[in-house]
Amino acid sequence: MLSSELAELAGVTVRTLRHYHQIGLLPEPPRSAGGYRRYDVGHLVRLLRITRITALGVPLSVVPEVLDDPAAAEKLLDELDGRAAAEIERLTARRADIAALRRSGAPPDLPPELSGWRSATAAGVSADMARHEHDQLILLAHLLGGDGPTGFAALIDKAGQDTVAQMGPLTARFSALGPDTPDEEVTALVEEWVARLGPVAAQMSDSPVPDPRIPALLDELNERSLNPVQHRVLRRLQLRLDQEPWPPGPEQG
Incomplete structure (x- = not known):
């Protein structure tokens, strides 16, 4: 038969x-x-054997050995089975x-564990601020x-639903900050944020930092995306959270 017929x-x-x-x-052939x-x-027949073996994921470089050595074939099958199990x-x-993303309504570029921290523009948060928060969460995740997003979400849950619920209005106030914002409002916002985030900061204080670049990269993102007043507020907030002598949580006492 010709090559076209064989193929x-x-x-x-x-x-x-x-x-x-x-x-x-x-x-x-000649x-x-x-x-x-x-x-x-x-x-x-040889071609059919080759196509059958390669369909299992066997590299072409290994096929000659597998074709002619039953022992090699058995060992390779064990390896292929392990790879298939890992792939499954x-x-x-x-x-x-994917199912978790569908349930939460989170976009596919964000871990569903952190989707609850996204602010909605309908809640008084500007589209630019919502986009900035989204970028923050992607970077943080x-x-x-690894399991960092899940652990972070667990800390938020420990802080209580009241803390989570209050973050929306605080973010809306933060979104409205600008050069004409009175100093009193800036100070009040920082203090309220400190009060709300204090329990989370206390829980995280004893946890190892997975990447020491987190603070610097988040600050760079804030400086790039926020106006100067908002950026200064976040720096003041971080400084207060770092300096505050938080009491130990119930698991630390």
């Missing part, structure tokens, strides 16, 4: 046949008087993430790494 029977392309010849995987390769059923676990986790 059609085996469900591969003629280009694949030529590649297998080049790497020595499939013996090249040519006819007219210069055409003439294949027989033996070539077809990864895909199962991905589907769980990455720098926390």
